[in-house]
Amino acid sequence: MSxxxxxxxxxxxxxxxxxxxxxxxRFVRWQLASRLLGGQAVHDWVEGARFLVRRGETGLTGNIYxxxxxxxxxxxxxxxxxEEDLFVDVGANVGSYTLLACAARQATGIAVEPVPGTYxxxxxxxxxxxxxxxVQALNCGVGADEGVLAFSSTEDxxxxxxxxxxxTVGAVQVPVSxxxxxxxxxxxxxxxxxxxxxxxxxxxxxxxxxxxxxxxAVIMExxxxxxxxxxxxxxxxxTLLDAGFGxxxxxxSTRRLQDLRGKNPASGxxxxxRDVERVxxxxxxxxxxxxxxxxx
Numbered sequence: 001m002s003x004x005x006x007x008x009x010x011x012x013x014x015x016x017x018x019x020x021x022x023x024x025x026r027f028v029r030w031q032l033a034s035r036l037l038g039g040q041a042v043h044d045w046v047e048g049a050r051f052l053v054r055r056g057e058t059g060l061t062g063n064i065y066x067x068x069x070x071x072x073x074x075x076x077x078x079x080x081x082x083e084e085d086l087f088v089d090v091g092a093n094v095g096s097y098t099l100l101a102c103a104a105r106q107a108t109g110i111a112v113e114p115v116p117g118t119y120x121x122x123x124x125x126x127x128x129x130x131x132x133x134x135v136q137a138l139n140c141g142v143g144a145d146e147g148v149l150a151f152s153s154t155e156d157x158x159x160x161x162x163x164x165x166x167x168t169v170g171a172v173q174v175p176v177s178x179x180x181x182x183x184x185x186x187x188x189x190x191x192x193x194x195x196x197x198x199x200x201x202x203x204x205x206x207x208x209x210x211x212x213x214x215x216x217a218v219i220m221e222x223x224x225x226x227x228x229x230x231x232x233x234x235x236x237x238x239t240l241l242d243a244g245f246g247x248x249x250x251x252x253s254t255r256r257l258q259d260l261r262g263k264n265p266a267s268g269x270x271x272x273x274r275d276v277e278r279v280x281x282x283x284x285x286x287x288x289x290x291x292x293x294x295x296x
Contacts, residue, residue, distance in 0.1 A: 006065075013066040014253065015292050023065065030064050042128065046078070046291050047104035051095070051125050059096055059157050067291035073219050073269045074100055075252030075296055077190065079286040080217065080279065081105045086186060088112075090142050090179065090202060091194040093157055094121040097219075101190075103129040104289065112182065114141040114161075114174040115153045141176040142195070144204035149176050160196035163228045178205030187214040194269075197225030200232075203239050210243045216279050218245065223268040237263060245272035252296050255283045 016023035034055035044050050053060040062069030077100045087101035092111035102109040113119045119139040126132045141149050150162040154170040247260040248271045264270040273279050288295045
């Protein structure tokens, strides 16, 4: 994203509406501090959750600028989850969603991150929040079968399993398991999947998990990157629709689910919900959270 595009994103973000100068001030302060101080900083985030952040970590710096980088999806996590729930984060990166689920909302978590260097950053954030005992962090990939895959390791939030014939500097070999195998019968209430186009094998190895009635929602990135492997997003949609899910967008400001009848055209993520009345009731009854001085 260009600097101009980033500034437009920051000032137009729901949390920053009506407060453009404050939003731009956060951007300028972080740009200056990250260059002058170097190293990493601790950022106090949402409902007691904190994270360690370095210059160039785009997901985390987005949270500094706008409170919740992916506002509606992150707000869904905060409104939906309860302490007794299990949250599974496939492609956890450095842990933004896991921290919201397990530090801010005290749920139990399983966080899966294949890239070793990123996994170490994830562990740093779990330790910072004192939730290592609540979150099982796994340094592996997720796919249709057990095995080994090569992953990129130098692309920040865009790291991915390498497609056949693809090569890159810093590629790492990573063990891979199925999601059903990793969970060993444990049943999540919510799963987030962000695997840069590798969603099809993830779902192929998660048939028992998807069929479990306890699973009420899936947040999955659908941005067309599956084409690098020859995967069809329409088939992904059919898989989840056949499992009883519908596609929705969550409006965090009103706490309402909007039926999309297809992938979310306005975001890389699509929210899949099963038993929408039950989920809507949960969302309506959730305690509010505060971010950058606003309550939702």
